[in-house]
Amino acid sequence: MKEHRRYNIGILIGGVHTYFPKEHILGIAEAAEELDANVCFFLGTQTKDFFEDMLGGTHKNSFDYQFNTIHDYSLIGGLDGLIINYGTLGLQLKNESAERFALKFNSIPTVFLTEIVHEPNCHSLICDNKQGIRLVMAHLIEKHHCSNILFVSGPAQNTDAKERKAAYFEMMERYHLPVSDKMIAQGDYSEFVDRQVNQLLDDNPNAEAIVFANDEMAFAGYRVCEKRGLKVGKDILITGFDDCERASGMDPALTTVVQDGVLMGRMAVYDLIYKLDGKDALSRRVPVSLCIRESCGCQEKNGKTPNTPLNFVDQIHKLNRTITNMKLELINFQRKSWFIPSLARNLNDCMDDEHAFLLEAMENMRELRTKCTYLFLLDEPVVYRKDDKWKCPENLRLAAYYKKEEVDAFHLYDRLPVSKEGGICQLMEDGERHQFMIFLLFSGERQYGLLACDIQQEEFPFFYVISLQIGLSLRYLEISKAEAARRREMTKDLEMIRERNRILGIMSANDELTGLLNLRGFTEEAKKFCHEEQGQRTYLICGDLDHLKEINDNWGHPAGNFALRSVAEILRGCIRSDDVLARVGGDEFLILLKCTEKGYQETFRKRVKDACTYFNQKSDKPFLVEISLGIAEFCSGPQTDIQQVIATADQFLYEAKKHRRKSIRRP
Known part of the structure; x- marks a missing residue:
């Protein structure tokens, strides 16, 4: 590829608490480093399902909808091109088709991941979803003679999920097998679909197999079956889709469709820079394959599983690496988690001085060893309620930064504005290559701005929590400023009353x-x-x-x-x-x-x-x-x-x- 200037690439991606988006992020990060491109991840996540399913309670006041807005800030990013993982963003968007969404962002070259769009300046990468489900269904029907096969679908508006569900219907019809509404459950691609799987099994006591539209939902299937006394691979067969790291380590190992998320992320970056260099890039489907393991009823023979891409020893090594990495991530997160109360205390000590508050926030970023950090604030907080019509604010400004061991913060009248001409990336230019994770700063219904941290992708979960704490502290700062103003007014009123009493x-x-x-x-x-x-x-x-x-x-x-x-x-x-x-x-x-x-x-x-x-x-x-x-x-x-x-x-x-x-x- 010919020499080019360092491009600024934006990535819009949600659902980053799940496996496959993490794979995309890893692949994008690797390719951006190889091609010397700056990347800005505009990150969204969801917590409602975690609270409701994992913790066993309802979470009525979820503000996950705030993450629906972060992608609009990329329009003032000063970006050269975009990679949009619409398959994760679309899960949360209301009444907005992929084509309509693409029109908002196609003023610059754009690559859509896990979605097909036909708008100018847009390019699509999506896996061969139908072929993956066809392989799974054919194996269950022809090899294991299953006829009562259930299906757990992904989100209704997600293209991957729709194609996989369509392939399920296609294969059931091809083999003349009956299908009813009660044989299909609506999932959300998260691991927290226990309730749906339980209902599915209640409605179908004679079920022979469950085909899950992704691996994470399949893990919930394992959990539900164990509680019901069903042995996976014997009493009921289970398959997934993705072949994430945990799949081979399940007991029994999960039969699944292999798609390479890291490769897809890498392809997206290479295709986008190819387009930025003025060349044509064609939309394409990424091929998949079937990885047969024991959860579908197949048994090991001589240390190998038939048609499995990795032999048994390689699978063990892969699993051990996964377990080791998970342990290291957990230990690292636990150690860093002690920092969060310290951050809250330090920021709360500055509630009477906004400038000191901003400096303290950046000093803490220095202690956390970020390469550099930028804090952007709105002139005034934006109140955004769930049913409101969203309009991206135009008064975002650079309020504070930490870079090259230098910390500085600005009073409101000294803050540089962010605009399409002087975008987020342009305010951060220093000649070095950067990988920014950009977090929305909010508390409840109130948005305050953005936090951009140059960190590695594995550090995302911890800094996500940090961003939530800073958003909460900004809310306290706002309340403190309002209370100080009220006290000043009360003092004036008191002085006025006393003066009148003296006059009288x-x-x-x-x-x-x-x-x-x-x-x-x-x-x-x-x-x-x-x-x-x-x-x-x-x-x-x-x-x-x-x-x-x-x-x-x-x-x-x-x-x-x-x-x-x-x-x-x-x-x-x-x-x-x-x-x-x-x-x-x-x-x-x-x-x-x-x-x-x-x-x-x-x-x-x-x-x-x-x-x-x-x-x-x-x-x-x-x-x-x-x-x-x-x-x-x-x-x-x-x-x-x-x-x-x-x-x-x-x-x-x-x-x-x-x-x-x-x-x-x-x-």
Whole structure:
């Protein structure tokens, strides 16, 4: 192949939790490295089936539909060509045919995997599905004389699945065998189809064989048969389609149709770059073969299985390699999983500073040894509900990155926008070859952007979890920013109210109920102190009687007045004669504590807490009297803004009140 510039290739692929898409990814990665091409995997996955079938419960609030949108972000990817595994994306798309889907993306050369399209600029690679099922059916009927053969189909809208199901009907008709609706179950290509297989066997107690449209569903068939006391290969025959790594290691080994997913992925890359180089590439079908093992009723002879491509020793070696790799992946994932709580904690510590949050996220990517990582954020989160019409947002920007040991993050007004002209790939150009796994950042119905990590394909599961955690942390960051804005508004409102009260004036400097100073009296005393005692460490304390409303509602306002007077006495007993104490609201008290001792806050908190405990032990009331405190330290002087100090203490009080008990009713 002639020399060409380094192309940017995008791969749209879903269902990456299953075997065959992983094979495609492996083949694509190998070929891209050989041909020196950048690749960007726009990844989708589904978790609903896992929760419902593997964990035995329903998962009502699944947000897997969010992954239906990630492929649209490739339109602003700055890509030269696309490989689309429509067979995995189509499982989740609503009312969108492959032809219509192709029209959205065929502005650049496109290769469709596991799907046939006839649109301009598009090219198809698909395995010979019908021939594979024909081979399986002919073997079961001619070799094992089966007539009552059941079928577990793949997703109804998937072309592979439709062709395999059509071949099943074709072969049953060819051999004049009866078929009813109850002999066919609708699967989804995942391993979690136990319910469908159970129903199929309930409806067909005399079944002789089950043909599964892929291996992963066949594994569920093994599991169901074992629970029902059926011996696979003897009581009932089972076949699959794909010949994934686990197939030869099943007990008994699975008879299946062999299609090479890695080869198909490699072919897709070579065909696409062939097209990008200006040459023609023809759509084609990838041939399949039948691998006969024991699950169909055939028995080993002399260490070999008839018509099996690999001899028994090779199968054992292949299985051992698979088991070893699975163990290493599990160990690696378990070790890395300890990192996820640390990531969550580190990000949660930055909830008051978005810039620090982004830097911390990239520092964690450095610790995870990614080659480089880019974080793209929307200007504002997009709310996308399951039944909404989706429109890809146009305000995606580069918010932070880690590359070549450099970490940086940008404030909103400094972030570079992503557009068709300045796409995702173009923002990441640094002269090196990259393999990016691109994850959607979302939490529930809210999308925040994309995370692009240059990692190896086997690292996908761990970084998928990382992306979910970052999406969740972005939601917390959004909530934190909203709460901070509300607190600022509340502070302004409080200042406005207090200012109005000062303007209106207070007839007396004392509170009638408790005999303490009121706000006016307190403010005058505080100003006087700040002018006379310059440079002195001082503490301003906001105190709040916990649950005054609960006292009034349950025991009446006289009880509430008693509690307020009691708070006044408790606080008066905790301060010195020259400190200033006031009641400035319904349940709010202020103290000006003239103390030069550094870090006196905790000492004072304990003193008040002990005083409340002593009071409640002596009290015969059905409720407890407890006080929440917010304490602000400041240095007194003529320029001291007392209202600002009060606002600061009030913010601390707001945080302290989060930890008060839920009710002050005595146990």
